[in-house]
Amino acid sequence: MSSLDPVLLEILGNKFASVTEEMCLTLQRTGRTLYVKETADFACALAGLDGRFFAYPRSIGVSGFVGLECLPAIEAVIATQGALEPGDVILTNDPYRSTGLATHLPDLHMIEPYFHDGEIVAYGWCFVHCSDVGGRVASSISPVNTEIFQEGLRIPPVKLMRRGEMSPEVKLFLDANSRTPEANMGDIRAMLASLATGRRRVAQMLGQHGASELTAAQEALMSYAAGKAEAVLRQMPEGRYSFADYLDDDAASRLPVRVAVTIEIKDGKVHLDFTGTDPQVATAMNIPSCGRPHAWLTLRMLALVQTLDRSAPLNAGLLRPLSITTPLGSLVNPEEPAATGVRHAAAIRVNDILNGAFGIALPDVLPAAASGTVIPIVMSEPKPTGGRMVQVIEPLIGGTGARRGHDGVDGRDSGISNLANNPVETVEAELGVEVLHYALRADSGGAGQWRGGCGMELSFRVLTDGSHVLGRGMERLLFRPWGQAGGQPGQPGSLVINEGHPRERRLGKIDVLEVQAGDIVTFRTPGAGGWGDPMQRAPEAVLADVEAGFVTAERARRDYGVALTDGRIDTEATAALRSAAGTSTGTVFGPERDTWDGVFAPALMDRLNAALLALPLSRRQSRRREIFETVLADLPTNFPRSPVSDTQREAAARRLETCLNTI
Known part of the structure; x- marks a missing residue:
């Protein structure tokens, strides 16, 4: 000192x-x-x-x-x-x-x-x-x-x-x-x-x-x-804690991308091991950490230390008790010339898995998953004098995850940044768009004893022909932000063009979306995960959510077992609904993730990624694609959005085992 x-x-x-x-x-x-x-x-x-x-x-x-x-x-x-x-x-x-x-x-x-x-x-x-x-x-x-x-x-x-x-x-x-x-x-x-x-x-x-x-x-x-950081880490139970999550896909195929971590806490130190994470992808989601304890891989620890000790100064010393393992050629340590433009999408998922792993050690401190996405919505439009105007409309985000004793924050998530929203008046003054709707998204936050934060909804009309919309970083359209301690996952996001009109189109991730004057573009971001059994949420809190527009009366009844009549709680009907409901515990990933894990079990994915990283860089992506095409061959094209039979699941798991033995 x-x-x-x-x-x-x-x-x-x-x-x-x-x-x-x-x-x-x-x-x-x-x-x-x-x-x-x-x-x-x-x-x-x-x-x-x-x-x-x-x-x-x-x-x-x-x-x-x-x-x-x-x-x-x-x-x-x-x-x-x-x-x-x-x-x-x-x-x-x-x-x-x-x-x-x-x-x-x-x-x-x-x-x-x-x-x-x-x-x-x-x-x-x-x-x-x-x-x-x-x-x-x-x-x-x-x-x-x-x-x-x-x-x-x-x-x-x-x-x-x-x-x-x-x-x-x-x-x-x-x-x-x-x-x-x-x-x-x-x-x-x-x-x-x-x-x-x-x-x-x-x-x-x-x-x-x-x-x-x-x-x-x-x-x-x-x-x-x-x-300060070492003192906080010494308060945590020593041990090894593992967690994994997925990006929806690599933007070039329908194959999800796995991000995994094992944290080891011992004697005031923490080690982050990202072994089990997928190889680098052939698209732009790679995080160029160069094998160092990079900011995109360690941010959750900073937040944890400063949550548990608010007197800790904000500087790089907070990371001295931390060491890291990032396999070369993986998503979190790619080899040149891998594209990295949308690295923030993977960084947000890293934040989620660190949140999940530390949450095993401190279940009453760490929250459920946040919305899991930041979408800088960019408009490119032709100028009358030639060339193009390029500006961001909004850095659209969702909410924060609920934690014990606290609902998530609606429409705000500073998990990886403090980005502010752009005032509608400024957007309309600088770009050829008319903002029709910009608000919190009802029913998007995961139900729980403490509710997950609501996502956002942005709808705008395009005013200039030949415009382009880019929505990089779109995620959680498939795998939902998970709930914790029995809390339910948040709703997934979506993108719709001309909703409710004959020219309606529902899209997934976009590259460059060409739009014309009069087209209406609607982005909806995911809600965050809830914490705790929803049937334990105070009925008065559910009523307040309905009155504020965060939850609809229909979902209050379905998700929380709270019946409302003429804007008031129906005590008898609520008691009956809740007594008939089951108990919810543990981490709740949602049906899509449960269906995926039924075939691609965590232990098998660990083996697969270890085998792929042993191959030459030039062979990893093609071999990975071949394996997944083989395993998914007899499953529905919309897997894992739709459930599969036990027979289909077991056959697919056997095909995966066979592939692993032949890499």
Whole structure:
């Protein structure tokens, strides 16, 4: 531990945090696009000489990137372009060449060294999600991209700024590889302004406290956070806890994608082992962790520590008690050039499985599954003067899972970020859409003694011919957000075009959906899982949900056994309904997952993935597809949405066993 006075350390910690928050406010107020001004898809932080964040804002911007590392990108620039000087700023968006600092190409990351008396004393960092960096589709992200080269301009760590002057060559490349160069450059200049804000504020702190105290405080703050995390872990029961969940599919086939983890808690430490997770997919859902304890794989632990000890500072020290195993070539540690554009869909499922595994250890603390999706709904429309406008309509999400003693939060889920919604007025002013309905989705939250949070419903009319809608990250259309302790799963999501009209179309995941003026597009996000037996929910709470529009009277009767007459509880009918109902316990995945597991049992899936990862990378996906085609051959085409007979299930399981013996 540091010899710094504890009071001074507390003061410096708060000052550092305030610097990062002012950097974020500068970025948001000077940003150009809705991604920055409204959605807040950005972040800022201060990194120490080891490249890890010792100060991070709590309440503005993306909350999940505390565990990112800047040092590999810094070292890459020094190795190829020489030492860093005052006024230099590093730019990168390449997941592989930045060793996981960037995680998909639209995220532009900048790093500026902060100097004092000729020596670097800290680094300022920021990132922004850009509207478009080229690639196959507008906004650069598509779930069906098969390699990173389709996803846009790759920027290895380079000096965007040299001694305070922007590199004209780098700017030319940026402008030439975007459908929205002016908007991008507006956000880039806002990033530079945020870094300048950090530089000035750190300089003021140096004048007040001196370089030695500030550099000592960086390590002391992270050591303090690490001690807090270890103390929390020591309160948890030691042991090994496993959990698995699925992405609906890989966006190129109907085959679900498995994500699995085993956590081991021992002596104030935790190890996360993702063995059993599927091999990397040939689409864009891979998480480029580069084998490190990456932010996308560790966020749930940060949330758990800060839930159980709210005095813990938010910095990378919280992750020091954590180690990780991520099999090379798996979904959570893909090999280049795997596509990564929709990595957040897999990251959300990682959040879910960590929630499930830690929930075995702490069943009264951890919640049921959240809605399990974040859908940045993007509109691309032609401009009258040529080219296309690309903007996000809404970063559509669902609710949070219920936990013992608390209902889930409706329509909000900060599980992986603090993204805000865009005001309808702003959306309609900047895009050719008319928002018809934007509200919570009734009956979507899983029933329980404590109810899961409701999902969202967004319906808009397209006003411009030749427009394109992209809804990347669509998930939980098949496998529902699971309930806990007998709570029921949330309802799955959906996408409908022209609902109730002769031209109605019900769709699954989309790549680029072409729409015309007059088309009505309706997205519905999943609700979250409930906690506890629904028949134990207070009838008065059910009535309040009906009055608020969260639950319909019909579902109050069916799911909660609460009968309502003329807006009041019918006590006798409610007692009769509840006495006839069964008892619900344990984790409730829903019928689709139960049907799937009946054929693809967890132990068999562990064996399958171990065998596939032993194959050469070029053979894994094709062999996996062959095996699933063989196993599913005699099952209904809509499996697992429809149940199968015992005979069908047993025959399919035997075919899987045979395949496993011949890999």
